Amino acid sequence: NAGVMQNPRHLVRRRGQEARLRCSPMKGHSHVYWYRQLPEEGLKFMVYLQKENIIDESGMPKERFSAEFPKEGPSILRIQQVVRGDSAAYFCASSLWKGGANPDTQYFGPGTRLTVL
């Protein structure tokens, strides 16, 4: 029973390049979340997606960042024209939709560590 998969695990980019981070949710999960962890900080919510829909992108920087979760394939977090401040660990989580009284548990992937030179 594979968990949430993220690749690459480590990504090095030079300033101005593009970074593409991929996330495959757990089997049967149709809800995906992206979080960013800057050094010495907690994880911060970026975006919530369902298949083919962005539900909430309130935590995403307005420029250079975009996310998608197509009908087929993994979710992609895309960062254009990376800057040094984008260096961080990016975690993806997924969940089922149970619709119960309690929020659905989010299961996290191992993260992608982005380093911008």
Place this chain on the structure above:
Amino acid sequence: DQQVKQNSPSLSVQEGRISILNCDYTNSMFDYFLWYKKYPAEGPTFLISISSIKDKNEDGRFTVFLNKSAKHLSLHIVPSQPGDSAVYFCAGLNSGGSNYKLTFGKGTLLTVNP
């Protein structure tokens, strides 16, 4: 503006003793809280949660206590084991609003010494 605060960056305890990790929150809209455990180079793993309608939830060696009036929660691990050594994150959310938007603290590094 930190809505979830874990004021102890680190904690060291002896194997077999109790570990108590603390967490404070400022957002009155939070009514559901979770603890996650994270090993280096891995993602956070869900440990235990508590709804604000309760003041205690227990799962094996892990117990979470919630004091709503003080806006404080704590995670107790009894007995502590060396394998519990990890970073522990407290997170809160508003289950009636964006009930997926976890707000995390900065984490506490727990070291359990054999």
